Amino acid sequence: MMTVLTGGTGGAKLIEGLILEIDPDGLVIVCNTADDSVLHGLYISPDTDTIMYTLAGLSDDRQGWGIRGDTFTVLEQLENYGCSTWFKLGDRDLATHILRTKLMRQGLSLAQATETLCRSLGVATKVIPMSDDRVETRIATADGDISFQEYFVKQKWHPEVRRVSYSGVATSRPAPGVLHAIREASAVIICPSNPVTSIGPILAVPGVRAALRETAAPVVAVSPMIGDTAISGPAHKLMAAQGFEASAYGIARGYADFLGAFVVDYADSDLKPRIAALGLSVHVTSIRMASVAEKRRLAREVLALVE
Amino acid sequence: MMTVLTGGTGGAKLIEGLILEIDPDGLVIVCNTADDSVLHGLYISPDTDTIMYTLAGLSDDRQGWGIRGDTFTVLEQLENYGCSTWFKLGDRDLATHILRTKLMRQGLSLAQATETLCRSLGVATKVIPMSDDRVETRIATADGDISFQEYFVKQKWHPEVRRVSYSGVATSRPAPGVLHAIREASAVIICPSNPVTSIGPILAVPGVRAALRETAAPVVAVSPMIGDTAISGPAHKLMAAQGFEASAYGIARGYADFLGAFVVDYADSDLKPRIAALGLSVHVTSIRMASVAEKRRLAREVLALVE
Numbered sequence: 001m002m003t004v005l006t007g008g009t010g011g012a013k014l015i016e017g018l019i020l021e022i023d024p025d026g027l028v029i030v031c032n033t034a035d036d037s038v039l040h041g042l043y044i045s046p047d048t049d050t051i052m053y054t055l056a057g058l059s060d061d062r063q064g065w066g067i068r069g070d071t072f073t074v075l076e077q078l079e080n081y082g083c084s085t086w087f088k089l090g091d092r093d094l095a096t097h098i099l100r101t102k103l104m105r106q107g108l109s110l111a112q113a114t115e116t117l118c119r120s121l122g123v124a125t126k127v128i129p130m131s132d133d134r135v136e137t138r139i140a141t142a143d144g145d146i147s148f149q150e151y152f153v154k155q156k157w158h159p160e161v162r163r164v165s166y167s168g169v170a171t172s173r174p175a176p177g178v179l180h181a182i183r184e185a186s187a188v189i190i191c192p193s194n195p196v197t198s199i200g201p202i203l204a205v206p207g208v209r210a211a212l213r214e215t216a217a218p219v220v221a222v223s224p225m226i227g228d229t230a231i232s233g234p235a236h237k238l239m240a241a242q243g244f245e246a247s248a249y250g251i252a253r254g255y256a257d258f259l260g261a262f263v264v265d266y267a268d269s270d271l272k273p274r275i276a277a278l279g280l281s282v283h284v285t286s287i288r289m290a291s292v293a294e295k296r297r298l299a300r301e302v303l304a305l306v307e
Numbered sequence: 308m309m310t311v312l313t314g315g316t317g318g319a320k321l322i323e324g325l326i327l328e329i330d331p332d333g334l335v336i337v338c339n340t341a342d343d344s345v346l347h348g349l350y351i352s353p354d355t356d357t358i359m360y361t362l363a364g365l366s367d368d369r370q371g372w373g374i375r376g377d378t379f380t381v382l383e384q385l386e387n388y389g390c391s392t393w394f395k396l397g398d399r400d401l402a403t404h405i406l407r408t409k410l411m412r413q414g415l416s417l418a419q420a421t422e423t424l425c426r427s428l429g430v431a432t433k434v435i436p437m438s439d440d441r442v443e444t445r446i447a448t449a450d451g452d453i454s455f456q457e458y459f460v461k462q463k464w465h466p467e468v469r470r471v472s473y474s475g476v477a478t479s480r481p482a483p484g485v486l487h488a489i490r491e492a493s494a495v496i497i498c499p500s501n502p503v504t505s506i507g508p509i510l511a512v513p514g515v516r517a518a519l520r521e522t523a524a525p526v527v528a529v530s531p532m533i534g535d536t537a538i539s540g541p542a543h544k545l546m547a548a549q550g551f552e553a554s555a556y557g558i559a560r561g562y563a564d565f566l567g568a569f570v571v572d573y574a575d576s577d578l579k580p581r582i583a584a585l586g587l588s589v590h591v592t593s594i595r596m597a598s599v600a601e602k603r604r605l606a607r608e609v610l611a612l613v614e
Contacts, residue, residue, distance in 0.1 A: 040405050040406065040409055041405060041406075041408055041409030041412055042405065067384075070380075071378065071380050071398075073377075073378050073380065073398035073399060074381060074398045074399070074401050074402045074405070075402075076399075076402075077374075077398070077399040077401075077402030077403070078402045078405065078406060080402075080427070080428070081402060081403075081406050081424065081427040081428075082427050083406065091378075091380035091381045091384070091398050092380060092381070092383075092384040094381050094384075094401075094405075095381045095382075095383075095384030095385045095387075095388060096384070096388075098347050098348065098349065098381070098385065098401075098405075099347065099348075099385065099388050099390065101348055102347055102348030105348055117388065120387070120388040120389050121387070121388075
């Protein structure tokens, strides 16, 4: 069993490569849920959905979220009703949220609802939300606290970030199977996801970081940064706000207490000595994954590191 | 103020005619809600929606329900998830159910949620659900009790009906404004709707029938039957099960305690003496409403009866 910790878009690319290289049912994927929110009365779990759609072969690779070829008719009508529609929810995607909300109102946990959705889509890989408890990434700006989706989608990561916090995380518990999946893994892979708002919340769930430190499995991470900028999204801005150096080195330092190996881009080869000085083995390669071939190649390299 | 009691399809046709003849904001429409149900976790109010869409100019006249030109993408995906999809919910229609469910979960009553939806669609006419309490038409068949939608839509009115009951009606209260709208009306119009499953539940809400008996306003009804068959739907089957004669006369007899005038089809002119013997004035005309012109003409005739 190989265990993967991930957010949405960036992680989904590596996972797409991984399931082309190894048996999908040998993977356990632990997803960030700190971007989950309730919109139009429906429970939305953006990262879990992106990963689930990727595993089901439904994902929209161009956008990095949602279902390929989806339409937006419901959202148009909600807009006619005067609803706020800055968060784009496609029609097929909404079916997921409608069903998940129904299952959770019937008493299923988020993890159980996720399992039901995955089974219906024929997903063989086990997808586990990091926690069944509500944890919410809050972005403190000059104009007050906003959710990550408000910051990222609605305000297009323009506001200056003062601080990032994970509301509810201190009292949250890892979802059933999360700690076991880390402790008993043959390898743990940390995806090239935002270290502050995707991997950060998973690490902050009580018990997860300790399990990563204690597991006998090799732990390898892929950098989501090239130079001082994230490949996609605002990771560098959020890292700076949290007092991290906005670079692959800054990430390696944040993970150093549990990490064995770190994969960085050729462009960051100059960081190799500094990262190595943290006690990590450093693998330098191309970390951009613009094509399926690149996803597979990077997945193969990561797998070689843990074998 | 003119007050209209209605179910879905048949009533919507007459209402479409009425709002072309009189000022729409001079009408109050009391809708049957005994066909309401929760599907996919969403609160659906089929008759209220049909009337609301008709008043907003959105209705699908060909089908008699839903929004014109609607698509069914969400439902397709729900089917992929293994959900039961015999009740056809279009994408735009689903926006209504999503928003209504959200509003009701926030604490709004069905009547308040309906008012919000109508306002957003620019509907000037006041639409009131018969009750904010859950009342459900139950159809007793040889294979057990089913809802009206299960009988009508899923089983296409094939099972033999033993009895019809309105679960919850005894303890229900009329929604705010319903009794006032009947008592203070200048006229009350009973639409050509199913007397057992559309008008029946409204009449069974405690206080409604008494208000109809007591109001000083003329009360006129339009027959939904021609000969021994309903113009559309299974009214005749349900009437027979309830011990009514399946004819315009059977309906007139059921309404006689509060009705002043009854509109029947030319094909039923032979029933005129029997209906008149109930103490009602009888108006014979063509009650089919296949075109907008026919809807307007029938509306004009009904308005002339109450003026």
